[in-house]
Structure formats: structure tokens, C-alpha cells
Amino acid sequence: MSTTYSISDLARELDITTRAIRFYEEQGLLAPERRGQERIYSARDKVSLKLILRGKRIGFSLAECRELIELYDPTGGNQIQLNSMLAKIAERREQLEQQLLDIEQMKLELDTAEERCTQALAQTISQAGH
Amino acid sequence: MSTTYSISDLARELDITTRAIRFYEEQGLLAPERRGQERIYSARDKVSLKLILRGKRIGFSLAECRELIELYDPTGGNQIQLNSMLAKIAERREQLEQQLLDIEQMKLELDTAEERCTQALAQTISQAGH
DNA sequence: GCGGCCCTTGACGTTTACGTCAACCTGCAA
DNA sequence: TTGCAGGTTGACGTAAACGTCAAGGGCCGC
Numbered sequence: 001m002s003t004t005y006s007i008s009d010l011a012r013e014l015d016i017t018t019r020a021i022r023f024y025e026e027q028g029l030l031a032p033e034r035r036g037q038e039r040i041y042s043a044r045d046k047v048s049l050k051l052i053l054r055g056k057r058i059g060f061s062l063a064e065c066r067e068l069i070e071l072y073d074p075t076g077g078n079q080i081q082l083n084s085m086l087a088k089i090a091e092r093r094e095q096l097e098q099q100l101l102d103i104e105q106m107k108l109e110l111d112t113a114e115e116r117c118t119q120a121l122a123q124t125i126s127q128a129g130h
Numbered sequence: 131m132s133t134t135y136s137i138s139d140l141a142r143e144l145d146i147t148t149r150a151i152r153f154y155e156e157q158g159l160l161a162p163e164r165r166g167q168e169r170i171y172s173a174r175d176k177v178s179l180k181l182i183l184r185g186k187r188i189g190f191s192l193a194e195c196r197e198l199i200e201l202y203d204p205t206g207g208n209q210i211q212l213n214s215m216l217a218k219i220a221e222r223r224e225q226l227e228q229q230l231l232d233i234e235q236m237k238l239e240l241d242t243a244e245e246r247c248t249q250a251l252a253q254t255i256s257q258a259g260h
Numbered sequence: 261g262c263g264g265c266c267c268t269t270g271a272c273g274t275t276t277a278c279g280t281c282a283a284c285c286t287g288c289a290a
Numbered sequence: 291t292t293g294c295a296g297g298t299t300g301a302c303g304t305a306a307a308c309g310t311c312a313a314g315g316g317c318c319g320c
Contacts, residue, residue: 006296006297007296007297008296008297017278017279018296018297019278019279019280020277020278020279022298022299023277023278027277036286036297036298037285037286037297037298037299038286038296038297038298039297039298051239054232054235054236055236056189056277057189057228057229057232058188058189058229058232058233058236059186059187059188059189059190060189061276061277062276062277063276068236068239068243071240071243071247072239072243073246074243074246074247074250075250077247077250077254078254079251079254079255079258082247082250082251082254083251085243085247086244086247086248086251089240089243089244089247092236092240093237093240096233096236096237096240098187099187099188099229099233100230100233102184102187102188103188103226103229103230103233105184106184106185106188106198106222106226107223107226109181109198109202110201110219110222110223110226113198113201113202113204113215113219114216114219116203116204117201117204117207117212117215117216117219118216120204120205120207120212121209121212121213121216124207124208124209124212125209128209136266136267137266137267138266138267147308147309148267149308149309149310150307150308150309152268152269153307153308154307157306157307166267166268166316167267167268167269167315167316168266168267168268168316169267169268186307191306191307192306192307193306
């Protein structure tokens, strides 16, 4: 037997609402087991959820996150599907590279912004001294 | 005299719609000059627009982008405001660091996904060979 | 002076990603 | 047995970020 989770277990642990979790399932990002009506989440579901949250942090849409999750198991893939999966992977990689560039640029701008702020602050303080 | 742009100039060059540009202004991210009714964009406006697009690529909201743009000139800042600006800068920096971690993790997952795909593909092809 | 092109301001529609009830079942402790 | 904590579906509301008309003004070449 393996570890399972209730929906509120995951909600607490990952700091999201149960509504969000159900919504992700509605959108096809999750497919937990059921015990009667009740949802039973596996460790793999939890991994998927973490992937979703990670994706969201870097601006991925839920549709993109779903693709990523689907890439997670290439079972039942015919040749065409597998090739399209590889293409999607390459696409995502390019996107990530672009994001790295964007983040580096943002950091530089934060540097100059900080510099100006500290200078303006020094000015303010020296004037207050007079 | 300096270089200026019409709204459609910028729309073409940055590959966005004029509607989007007007919306950003409506949200306080831009404040172009006017010649009568007509909007006249400066080089600085263009920089702001690029910053917006960069921000969006890494998942920033327009509100966050606006903050970044506001950080761009600390003029008219009293001491309290300047300190709050420095705090915001630090906050954004943390966010960027987290995103870097997330991107690295994503890359790793793409690696394993690709590996599985190519293996599944090899399987498919070898079976087709028989 | 008229059609075409670019600009403007509304105003309403749409998609995404949930929030927020309502109404109901269900096991279990008091 | 009752009442509560935690689960369910369903329906409607909402914020963000624009898209999509509609209606009109300004200039320009023919």
C-alpha cells in the first residue's frame, strides 16, 4: 500500500484551496482515484500538483501545465504523437531559455533601479541634515 | 528633437495590438504625450513597453509591471516612499531567484520527458521493423 | 469634396483561473 | 440521535487582460 492524500491534505500542504485542486481536475490536469465519491490522491497526483504550481510561478497557463503533465508518461503513444511530444518539449525549452534571458535583463534593471533609489535616498538624508 | 512613434508604429514594431497599448495606458503603465487627441510615444515609452512585454513573458501581472516602471524614476520620492521602493526591489529579486530555480527544475523534467519519449519511439520503430 | 487611412473614445464580449455560496451526503464523537 | 467536520456537485460571481465592434474626427491625394 502507498501513501495517499485527501483533498484538504494536499490543500494544506501545498497552500492552495480545494476549489483550485478540483478546478485543475476539471481542466484535465489531475485524475485522482475515487473511494465512492471521495477523491483519493496518490503521490503522483501530488507531483503533478507541484508541477502545476511551479508552472504557474513562471507564468505557464494551465493548458501548458497540462501538456507538461501529459508529457510525463508517453505510454500509448503512436509514432506521430511521440514526435509531436518531442516537438512540444523543444518548444518549451526555447521558452525557458527566453525566460532566462528575460530574468537576467530584469535583474539588471533592478540593479539600476536600486542604485537610483539609494542615491535619491542619500540626497534626501543629506538635505535633512542641513 | 527626438524620435517619436505613433501608436501603430509601436504596435507593428513590438508585435502587439493598439488596443493592448491603450489598455496599458489605461492601467497607468504608460503616459504618452499628446498632439491634440493623438498619442505621441517617446523612446522612453518604448522602453516601458518592452519592459511590460518582458515582464509578461515571465508571468508578471500588469500591476507588477507598473511597479517596475514606477521604480524607474525615483523622483519626487520622500524617504518613506524610497524605502518602500527598495523593499519592492528586494521582493522582486527574490521572486526572480525563485523563478530561476523553477526553470532549472522544469528543464530537468523536460530532460526526463524527452528521454522517455525517445525510448518509447525507439521501441515503436523496432517493433515496426519486425 | 470625397474616399481612404489613421487616429480617437466608448461600450460590450471573452477567456482564464479560480472565489463563493448553496444544498446535500456521511462517518463519527458526545 | 444529533450535530459537526469534511467531502461532494452545481451554479453563479469576479478580476485580469485584452478583443471586437460602433461611431466619429482629421488629414491627404485625386
